[in-house]
Amino acid sequence: MPYEVALLNNYLIVGALLFGIGMIGFLSRRNMIVMFLSAEMMLQGVSLSLVAWSRFHNHFGGQMLVLFIIAVAACEAAIALALVTTLFRRSGRLDIADWHALREANQPPFCDEPLPEDPSDRPPQWPRLAPAGVQPEIPREKTDYRPKV
Amino acid sequence: MTDPHRILLLTTLLGALGMWLMLPRGTARGRGTGIVLATIALGLGASQVPRLGVWLDDSVFLVLAAATVVSAAAAVTFRNPLYCAIWFGQTLLGTAGLFLFTGAQFLAVATIVVYAGAILVTFLFVLMLAQPEGKSVYDRVSWEALISAVTGIVIVGILSMTIGRVFASPGPPGEPLAAATADELASGVLTAAHVARLGGELFGRHLIAVEVTGTLLLVALVGAAVIVAQGREGFRVQGSVPEADSPSNSEPRTLNPEPS
Numbered sequence A: 001m002p003y004e005v006a007l008l009n010n011y012l013i014v015g016a017l018l019f020g021i022g023m024i025g026f027l028s029r030r031n032m033i034v035m036f037l038s039a040e041m042m043l044q045g046v047s048l049s050l051v052a053w054s055r056f057h058n059h060f061g062g063q064m065l066v067l068f069i070i071a072v073a074a075c076e077a078a079i080a081l082a083l084v085t086t087l088f089r090r091s092g093r094l095d096i097a098d099w100h101a102l103r104e105a106n107q108p109p110f111c112d113e114p115l116p117e118d119p120s121d122r123p124p125q126w127p128r129l130a131p132a133g134v135q136p137e138i139p140r141e142k143t144d145y146r147p148k149v
Numbered sequence B: 001m002t003d004p005h006r007i008l009l010l011t012t013l014l015g016a017l018g019m020w021l022m023l024p025r026g027t028a029r030g031r032g033t034g035i036v037l038a039t040i041a042l043g044l045g046a047s048q049v050p051r052l053g054v055w056l057d058d059s060v061f062l063v064l065a066a067a068t069v070v071s072a073a074a075a076v077t078f079r080n081p082l083y084c085a086i087w088f089g090q091t092l093l094g095t096a097g098l099f100l101f102t103g104a105q106f107l108a109v110a111t112i113v114v115y116a117g118a119i120l121v122t123f124l125f126v127l128m129l130a131q132p133e134g135k136s137v138y139d140r141v142s143w144e145a146l147i148s149a150v151t152g153i154v155i156v157g158i159l160s161m162t163i164g165r166v167f168a169s170p171g172p173p174g175e176p177l178a179a180a181t182a183d184e185l186a187s188g189v190l191t192a193a194h195v196a197r198l199g200g201e202l203f204g205r206h207l208i209a210v211e212v213t214g215t216l217l218l219v220a221l222v223g224a225a226v227i228v229a230q231g232r233e234g235f236r237v238q239g240s241v242p243e244a245d246s247p248s249n250s251e252p253r254t255l256n257p258e259p260s
Helices: A004-030 A032-057 A061-091 A096-104 A140-142 B002-021 B033-048 B056-075 B083-101 B107-131 B145-168 B182-187 B194-204 B209-230
Strands: none
Touching: A004 A032, A004 B056, A004 B083, A004 B145, A032 A061, A032 B056, A032 B083, A032 B107, A061 A096, A061 B107, A061 B194, A061 B209, B002 B033, B002 B056, B002 B145, B033 B056, B056 B083, B083 B107, B107 B194, B194 B209
16 A cells, blocks of 8 residues: 555544544543543544545645634633533532433433442541550640730 | 454454443443453554554554554543543644644644643643542443443444545546655645645635634633623623523432432
8 A cells, every 4th residue: 555545544543543432432421521521532533534634635725624623622612611610500510410401301311320439428537546655744824825826 | 363354343342342341330340451452452453554664654653643542542431530631631642743743733733732732721720620629429430331332433443444445445447546646745735834835825715714713712702701600690681591490409419310
């Protein structure tokens, strides 16, 4: 296979991999930030394919489109993070499962994995140290009067 | 066994299984196996892609591509969203390297400056404000990990097989898949004045698109500020925001939404 054709082939495969992995992350993660990160990864996969085609056809059009993809992705990130902030304000968490009320009318709520136990719910286990030494004699003036508050 | 279709099928299956095991599923039991399977799948796939012919180009491309794909898989499967963001930064670096390898110098630097320098930092700011403890309970589970892993890898497999078939066959007569020659590239995309040509093309042929993009950025900036400000008490304009259907208003908030 000639050099340029093999280069195009390889770049398209890497772009497809980035797109597929981004899609896996978007469909399966529950954190809104990670979902959006996966969407940006899908855009990166497409950008890679466009740059490869631009090199193959010796045309700047692909790189132009990638430039506009970067600009539009920046706008999209701004708006999406504003929306995420607003949603976080209302529910206190970045979990997309809190917004089940936005589903379609005839769909039951879906949750296939129960959340594991939150480790911060348990009271902290502080280490117990054995008492060592003699308790010092503290004179009464030091306990009654504090020179500085 | 060395039939390329069989190897691609094995790559697809192992990749799907590895991704499913690596995704957060509430337990940490299968992650090591998933990493091993995904690495084997990556190696099998890398052995099947056509070689460029020049060993230096081949090795540079394989290293860049492996760094990009491995960090992409890590960005999607780690449980701490902060680590996901850092791995995504590594993916961006890999993509910028791949852009540079093709000759798109400006795009490589623009990706690092805009994507990794602005968008990723904005993500980190929101994570800092919203989830400063890092890992949270809902980060350790995922929806339908198996179906999404299978779907993603099937899409990648279909695309790869189509690409391989298109480039392996000689093509229909009369419309050959012609690449640009080295001379054309030296005066085109790979010219020494690449950035100057890019600027000329951008502000010549796509001038209107540039102006529209500038307006779009302004609108996005103002819109983001308005959206965040509208959520605060005391700013609400009379009658413009409808009654919020938030979960705290309608139903008692539970950790696991119960199927009714």
